[in-house]
Amino acid sequence: MTESGARPRPRPAPAAAYCPADRLRTEEILTRTGRYMLGNLVTSVIAGLATAVWCAAVGVPYAAALPGIVGALVAVPAAVALGLLLDEFVLPHLDRR
Known part of the structure; x- marks a missing residue:
């Protein structure tokens, strides 16, 4: 626990620790989410x-x-999905020193 009472986020494993199957799975997730976002944009228009x-x-x-x-x-809904995607896949990999 930190001083504010929140649990610290776990640090992501180094890129070398990920196996090829994880990379393929991550790429598939990002591709499907991107298609969902594009479809939602078309629906909005x-x-x-x-x-x-x-x-x-x-x-x-x-x-x-x-x-x-x-x-x-x-x-x-697309904005919520984008926020969840950033929170899960992008933000943990940023160097926060």
């Missing part, structure tokens, strides 16, 4: 465009702002 068309056709006030809000809210 489609949702925003569909909302813009609908708002323009119906005559909704603030039709310019609503598609942006819809696109941003659809992208929330």
Whole structure:
């Protein structure tokens, strides 16, 4: 335990300690997560465009702002996934001296 009461993060093993299977697994995880992020981005754009068309056709006030809000809210799960990915795979490997 540290002075703040939090448990310290375990230090990652040196790169030489990882076996090739771990590297392949990590690469597969990063590839699948990247595809998920790209798919979510496309979904956000489609949702925003569909909302813009609908708002323009119906005559909704603030039709310019609503598609942006819809696109941003659809992208929330991707932002959470990116945060988890960074926390699990990137941040532990940074040198924090």
